[in-house]
Amino acid sequence: MPIKSYLAHPHENKKEELITALSAFKECEVMPATNEDILVLVTDTLDDASDEILKEKIENIESLKLLAMVSGFNSPQNQQ
C-alpha cells in the first residue's frame, strides 16, 4: 500500500489545468499553493503495480512540467 507525496510544477499559466487533470484520479489528493505555481500531490494506491501505472498516467499529463517525489511510505501491515 504505497503512499507517496510529490511536488508538481505546472507549465506557465497551466496550474488550473493541472489541478483538474490530477483531481480526476481517485488515488490522488491535490493541494495547490495559493501564491506560488506549485502544488502538493499525495498518491495512495493499492500495490506497487498500480502505483507504477498511476505514475505513468500522471507523467503523461501535458500541463505538468516537473514532478518531484518528496517522500514515500510502504508497509504491508497498513492494510485495513
Add this chain to the structure above:
Amino acid sequence: MYNSLSNRRSFIKKMARLSAMAAAASMFPGIIFASEQEAGIPDGANLDWKKGPCRFCGVGCGILVGTENGKAVAVKGDPNSAVNKGLLCVKGYHQTMCIQSKDRLTHALVKKKGTYVKTPIDEALDIVANKMKETIAAHGKDSVAMYTSGQSTIPEGYVASKLMKGAIGTNNLDCNARLCMASAVTGFLTSFGADEPMGCYEDIEYADYFVTWGNNMAEMHPVLFSRMLEQKARRGAKIIDFATRTTRSSTASDKSILFEPQTDLAVANAICYEIINNGWVNKSFVEKHCNFNKGLTNIGYGLEDNFEFTDKPEKIDFAAFKEFLKDYTPEKVAKYSKVSAKDIKYLAFIYGNPNTKVVSYWCMGMNQHTRGTWINNLVYNIHLLTGKISQPGNGPFSLTGQPSACGTAREVGTFTHKLPKGVVMNAENREFAAKIWKVPVERIPSKPTYHATEMFRAVDRGDIKFIWTQATNPLVSLPKTSRYRPGMQKDSCFVVVSDVFPTPTSDVADVILPASWHIEKSGLYGNSERRTQHWDKMVEGPGETTPDAWMFIEVAKRMGYGDLFPYSKENHVEEIYNEYRQFHEGAKHGMAPLEVLKKESGVIWPYVNGKSTQWRFNAKYDPACSNGEDFHFYGKPDGRAVIWQRPYEPAPEVPDSDYPFWLNTGRVIEHWHTGSMTRRIPVLHKAMPHAYIEFHPEDAKALGVRNGENIKVTSRRGSCVLPASINERGLPTKGQVFVPFFDENMMINDVTLDAFCPISKEPDYKKCAVKVEKA
C-alpha cells in the same frame, strides 16, 4: 495535527503531505496552502464569509467575517492572506463584538443649551456645513481645521484632503498618525527620499536575526511575532530584543538587552563605530549608493507654542563621519546607556557579519521620541553601511500601529504639509493635485500650518474656531491632555466629532455624528508592508450611521462644492479610489486596480505590469530601478541613500530629586489604542479591565508598594491614580514606571509631556519625569 494510531493510514498520508509542504516551503518561503488551513476550521452553519482587513493594528491581517441574517457572527483568519495565513490575535477574532455595544452612537446628537438632542443626520450635517461656512466668512479659511486618522479609509482620507486643501483652500488638516508614524516618515524621506519600508513581511522567512528596537511585538504585532517564532523553531532564526522594559517579547527572544531611555541614539552610533572599526563596511555598496550628510544639532523639543524648526543638511565625507563616531566607542557609550560594551559589540557583529541576514523592527519606541527622525536615520545608517538593505531577509522595517497609517495618512497624505502626491511646498506637486482635483492651483496654499500637537494648542489659544475630528479620540491619545481637554471645552471653538462610540472627545463636542463601523461600509486600508486591501460592506449599520466619506461629501455639497464631489452614494468608494489612483501612476508607486484588489487578499504597491514589488530599490525586484546598478535609491535625485551624522542628545525632561522616575506609556495585547472599541468587547475587557502602573520590584520594595495598591503618579503637568502591578505583565527597568494608555477612566496622558521631534513633530510618550506616592 493529531491522529490516533488506529487510523495509521491517514496519519501516514498526513505526514506525506506535510513533508511535501515543508519541501515546498524551503523552495518558496512564504508559500501558502489555503486548503490545508481551511480544512482545520469548522465551516459553521450556513455562514456567508466575506474578506477584508482587520480593523485594528497596522499589521493588516486578512480576516473573513461570517454573517448570518445580516449580522456578523464569526471572524476567522483569511488563509489566503500572505500576511497572517489564517492566524489572528485575540483582538482580531473578537472584533465584530463591539458593534452591538449598548452605547453605540446611532443618531446625530447636537448640543442645545448644554444637553445633547437627537437630531436627524441631514439636519446635523446642515448645522456642520453652516457653522463651517460662517466661521470661514468671519475668521478666514485658517480658522477651520480637520483632524482625521490612520483608521480613516483611503477614500475617507482622500475626500478630507480634497475638501480642505482643494475646495476650501487651507492646510489645516492633520491626523493622529502624526502621533505614531511621523518620525518614520521623516526618517524615510531624509534617508531615502521615498516613504515606507523597502522590504515586506516575507523578510521574516529569510532573515537569520531579528533585532527589535524598543518594540514589544509579542503584544503589539502578535501575528508577525508568531511568524518570527515559527522561523525560530524551524530554522533557528534568532530574536534579539533591545528595549527599556522586559516584556513578553523579551521572554520569547534569544537575548534581551536593556538600555537607559533615550540612549538608543548613542548605542546605534556605537554600532556604526564598531562596524567601521572592524572593517565590516560594505565598501562598494557605500561608494556606489550612499552620501554622507549632517544636520543641525541642539534642535530643541517643541515645548513652546508656535515652535518652528527647519533642518539644514550639509554634505560631509566618510572621514568626517568616522571622526564624529570617535565619541561613540562601545566603552564610552556603555557608561551612560547601561548596555555593556560586550552587548554593543555583540549587536554590531550581528549587523557586521557579512554571512548573516538581519531585519530590524521598530514601532513606537523609536518613533515616539524627541529625536525620532534621528534614531530612524541611525538605524538606516547601520543597514546602509553594511549594505544589508532591500534584499529578502535584510533590511530595516518600520512597523505601524494603525490599519491605514500607511494607506491613508502617508499615501493619501492627510498631513498639513502633504498632498496625495508630494508636498504643498512644491509648486509642481500643487499643480498636479489641482489638475486632478479640477481646482485652480492658487487655491492650494503652499505653506503647511498646524501639526497635531500645534493644532490643539491653536484650539486652546482660540486661533482655531472650528474643528472636526474623525475616527480618533485625541482627548485620550494626545500628550498632556490636561491642557488640551480644557482647551477643547472652551466656547471659542466649535467641535464636531464623527465616531462610532462615545469617547472623552465626543464629550466635548457640539455636534456628534454617528459613523459606520469598518464592516458597515466599503473601504480600503494600506498596511505597513505597502499592501492595499479592499473590503465590501458586509452588514447594515444601526440607526442613521453613515460612512465618514459620505458625511464629508454631504458637507462639501452643502458648502457649495458639489461639482468637485460628483460621487454617488452607492458607489463612492470605487469612484474615489479610481480618481485617487491617478496620483500614483507609474513604476514607483502604481496602485493595483480595484478589480485586482477585490479578488485578492491585498496587493503590495508598486504594482507594475500585474505584479507586486516586494523589495523596492533592488533592481532584481523593482522595475523602477533605472541606473543599471544592482541598487537604485531613486527617491533621491542622485539615486543615493543618505547616511546621517546624528549625535546623542538628552531627553527634554529627565528624572531628578523632585520627580525621580521615568514614565513610559504604551499598549497591552488586549486593548487597541484608546480602547473605545476593544473595551466594548467583553472578552477583552474581562481579560484586562483597567490600566495599571508597573514597577520594578526593587523600586516597589523601597517605596513599600504592594501589588494592587492604588498609586498616584504625578508630573509637572497632572496626575493619575492607578493600581500597582509588580512583576506581572511587564517589568520596567529600575527607576522607571510603565502605564498603558487605553483606560479613559485612568488618564495617563494627563501626566505625559507634549515635547516632540522638531523634524517630524511627533510627540514623545515614552519619556518624562514623574513622582509616585500611595493614593
Add this chain to the structure above:
Amino acid sequence: MKKRLGIISLFIVLFITFIVIWSFSYQTGLEEGYVPIENTAIHTNIPSESGVFKRSEFALEYANMPVDANHQRTLDTYYDNRAYHGAPPSIPHPVKNERSLGGNTCLQCHQNGGFVKRFEAYAPVTPHPEMVNCRQCHVAQNSNSLFKSANLAKVHAPKVGVNNALLGTPPMIPHQIQMRENCLSCHAGPAAPKEIRVTHPERINCRQCHVPTDRVVSEITPFSRTNSKDNE
C-alpha cells in the same frame, strides 16, 4: 490642722494629676497600638508572564508526535485526581522515597514526562518544575475511607467546548493560571487529557489568542465610562 489640710489637698491635687496623666498616656498608647485597616480597592490581578514560553522548545516535537490512543488521559480522570478544579492533584501511585522533598524524585518523571511501563501511563508534566517541595501540596492517597464524612460544596469544573465568545473563535482560558502559566505542560504531549490537548502546539505564543475569562474567579462588570457624563 491647716497644715495637715494643705498637705492632704496637695496630695489630692497630685493624685488627680496622676490620674489625668496616666489615663491620657494610656489612651495615646491605645491609639498607637491601633492599626487602621486600609480599605484598598480590589483590582484584578494580571496573570504573570513567567513561564509563558517555557517548554516551547518541545513545541515542534509535540506537533509531530503521533497520538497513543490506548494510553490517553481524559478530562474526567484528570479531575478525579483533585479535590476541586484548580486544587493540587494528589499522588495516585506509591511514592518512591518517603523522605524526599520531591524535587529529585518526582521531577525524574514529572519534569518532562514520558511513558511509564509500570503504571501503563504517560507521566503528566508539571507546569512549575522550579517549585521543588512537591509534597508540600501534593500528597499521596493512602486510604479511601474518611475520618468523618462531610458535606463539601461541589465546584463545577470548567467544561470543554463552551468557552468561545463567537462561533469558531479561540476559546478563552476558563481556569486560573497562577502557577500554571505554562500552557504546554498540560495542553500538549501524550499526557495531556485528550479533550484539552491543543491542535497547534507549535504556535507557542498562546496568549496571543487565548485570554483568561473572569468566569471562575470573580465577575468583572462590563466596561463603563466613569470619567464622563453620558452622551445620551
